[in-house]
Amino acid sequence: MKDKMMNGFLMFATKIQGQRHINAIKNGFTNLMPIIIVGSLCTLLSNVVCNTTEGYVSLANLPGMAWLGSLRPIFDAANYGTMNMIAIGVCVLVSMELGMTLGQNDWAIPVTALACYISVVDTSNGLSSSVTAAAGLFVALIVSLVATELYCKLVNSGKLSIHMPDSVPSNVAKSFSILLPCAVVIFAISAFGFAFTALTGMMIPDAIIKFIQTPLSGIMTHPLGILVIAFMCSLLWVFGIHGPNTLNGIYEPIFLAAYAENEATYAAGMAAPNIVCSPFWSTFFSLTGSGITGGLLIAIFLFSKREDFKAIAKLALPCGIFNINEPLIFGIPIVMNPMLMIPFMLSPLASVGIGYILTAIGFCPKLVVNAPWTTPPFLCGFLAGGGSITAGISQIIVILVAAVIYTPFVIALNNQEVPTEE
Amino acid sequence: MSSKVGRKKKSSAEKSEQRSELKERNQKLKEELAAAPRQPNVLDKLSKWRVATYAWIIFLPPYGLYRVWSEESTFTSPEKVVWTFMIIAIMLRFLWSILFA
Numbered sequence: 389m390k391d392k393m394m395n396g397f398l399m400f401a402t403k404i405q406g407q408r409h410i411n412a413i414k415n416g417f418t419n420l421m422p423i424i425i426v427g428s429l430c431t432l433l434s435n436v437v438c439n440t441t442e443g444y445v446s447l448a449n450l451p452g453m454a455w456l457g458s459l460r461p462i463f464d465a466a467n468y469g470t471m472n473m474i475a476i477g478v479c480v481l482v483s484m485e486l487g488m489t490l491g492q493n494d495w496a497i498p499v500t501a502l503a504c505y506i507s508v509v510d511t512s513n514g515l516s517s518s519v520t521a522a523a524g525l526f527v528a529l530i531v532s533l534v535a536t537e538l539y540c541k542l543v544n545s546g547k548l549s550i551h552m553p554d555s556v557p558s559n560v561a562k563s564f565s566i567l568l569p570c571a572v573v574i575f576a577i578s579a580f581g582f583a584f585t586a587l588t589g590m591m592i593p594d595a596i597i598k599f600i601q602t603p604l605s606g607i608m609t610h611p612l613g614i615l616v617i618a619f620m621c622s623l624l625w626v627f628g629i630h631g632p633n634t635l636n637g638i639y640e641p642i643f644l645a646a647y648a649e650n651e652a653t654y655a656a657g658m659a660a661p662n663i664v665c666s667p668f669w670s671t672f673f674s675l676t677g678s679g680i681t682g683g684l685l686i687a688i689f690l691f692s693k694r695e696d697f698k699a700i701a702k703l704a705l706p707c708g709i710f711n712i713n714e715p716l717i718f719g720i721p722i723v724m725n726p727m728l729m730i731p732f733m734l735s736p737l738a739s740v741g742i743g744y745i746l747t748a749i750g751f752c753p754k755l756v757v758n759a760p761w762t763t764p765p766f767l768c769g770f771l772a773g774g775g776s777i778t779a780g781i782s783q784i785i786v787i788l789v790a791a792v793i794y795t796p797f798v799i800a801l802n803n804q805e806v807p808t809e810e
Numbered sequence: 811m812s813s814k815v816g817r818k819k820k821s822s823a824e825k826s827e828q829r830s831e832l833k834e835r836n837q838k839l840k841e842e843l844a845a846a847p848r849q850p851n852v853l854d855k856l857s858k859w860r861v862a863t864y865a866w867i868i869f870l871p872p873y874g875l876y877r878v879w880s881e882e883s884t885f886t887s888p889e890k891v892v893w894t895f896m897i898i899a900i901m902l903r904f905l906w907s908i909l910f911a
Contacts, residue, residue: 398839422855426864461907466868469900477892484888
């Protein structure tokens with residue numbers, strides 16, 4: 389029975405891991421992460437440190453600190469260059485990642501993908517933020533995948549390459565060999581966009597947003613949707629498969645788009661619209677690591693009588709503070725452990741649920757800054773909430789709840805025989 | 811009676827064979843998973859050198875750009891392309907805010 393279940397999950401994980409488009413999205417978003425962090429921190433510094441607008445809670449509004457306001461253009465510029473260009477970043481990174489998977493490492497790939505993206509969006513007002521920022525993220529993602537797939541197929545088939553004589557330098561010959569595939573892909577996607585608009589009276593980005601992005605976003609950012617994602621990630625971990633790594637290619641684009649919307653409204657001084665977004669995930673799902681194992685550490689230190697658990701917990705504590713919990717997952721172990729897999733799956737569900745409720749009732753603010761995922765609990769919440777103490781307190785609450793969930797299981801394990809090496 | 815015992819023995823032998831087959835298949839899948847191309851390491855993106863580069867990009871973008879392309883750079887080629895684009899956007903925006911504020 390155990391082996392059969394294990395087989396099912398391994399097959400699922402292998403299928404997802406081997407899916408080149410999901411892999412390209414996953415790797416592309418990992419490479420994009422520092423850009424988002426830089427943009428987020430600049431939003432925070434611009435609004436919480438350098439904002440001189442009257443009535444704003446900002447360091448620059450304290451007596452004698454108004455000079456901080458003169459630094460604001462620096463952070464605004466950095467924020468514009470990162471968060472406002474996110475769709476372009478996604479288009480380039482995802483296309484290059486997919487190209488590498490398909491055996492093509494050309495510079496022409498991101499250029500072609502970008503040209504295709506720009507050819508299908510509305511540029512009547514130039515490259516406005518609706519094209520370059522989060523609003524265009526999903527469209528950029530889909531167009532870059534299609535354009536790269538098409539380009540690589542054409543190049544790999546070799547049918548459209550122009551062969552030059554041997555006397556021509558290799559770099560010149562190479563640019564001629566990719567000339568036709570590039571042109572065909574750009575023309576094809578541009579023509580498709582034109583035909584689509586002519587037939588439906590709707591531009592491709594509008595259709596993608598209406599029929600794909602909005603419904604998907606509605607499902608994944610719904611309380612039930614995020615509970616299902618949290619459950620799936622924990623379930624995969626229980627079988628030794630890195631859940632978030634396996635599934636983030638699916639949920640990350642949606643969470644990131646929701647976050648970018650929050651960030652933009654926060655920067656504009658308005659209320660953020662979305663509860664579930666990228667920082668919500670790092671604040672309430674991955675705090676102290678998947679499974680909220682900070683709760684397990686507390687339960688072990690308070691109630692465990694097992695020396696082996698205590699020794700592992702002591703070793704795992706420094707990593708746990710920075711949300712890394714592999715020492716616990718494989719050390720205790722939690723993987724394939726029938727006793728601990730129950731609280732390991734329950735805790736994130738409780739945490740995400742409580743986080744959602746606390747945000748919905750207004751105790752925890754909607755999150756507007758994407759702090760690095762290794763930021764310790766409380767500080768992570770504090771930063772993600774745009775300098776909100778209650779967001780930090782919310783994190784402490786969910787860790788304590790997780791400790792309560794883990795406690796009966798840790799006590800029950802006190803009576804289990806300690807495995808000895810034969 | 812003896813045929814019953816024989817059948818039982820046969821079915822348990824079949825079961826254990828199936829189990830060992832399943833275990834073998836699981837092992838193969840695990841190896842396949844381990845051999846799959848790895849995701850870029852998130853912690854590498856937050857190394858000390860990288861964080862310093864991000865700070866330079868915010869406060870002195872031209873030097874940040876130099877670090878992104880320098881020989882000791884740990885940025886991959888997709889990252890280099892995107893960061894270059896972003897740094898150019900940051901510089902243009904900064905100049906714009908100084909010149910037209």
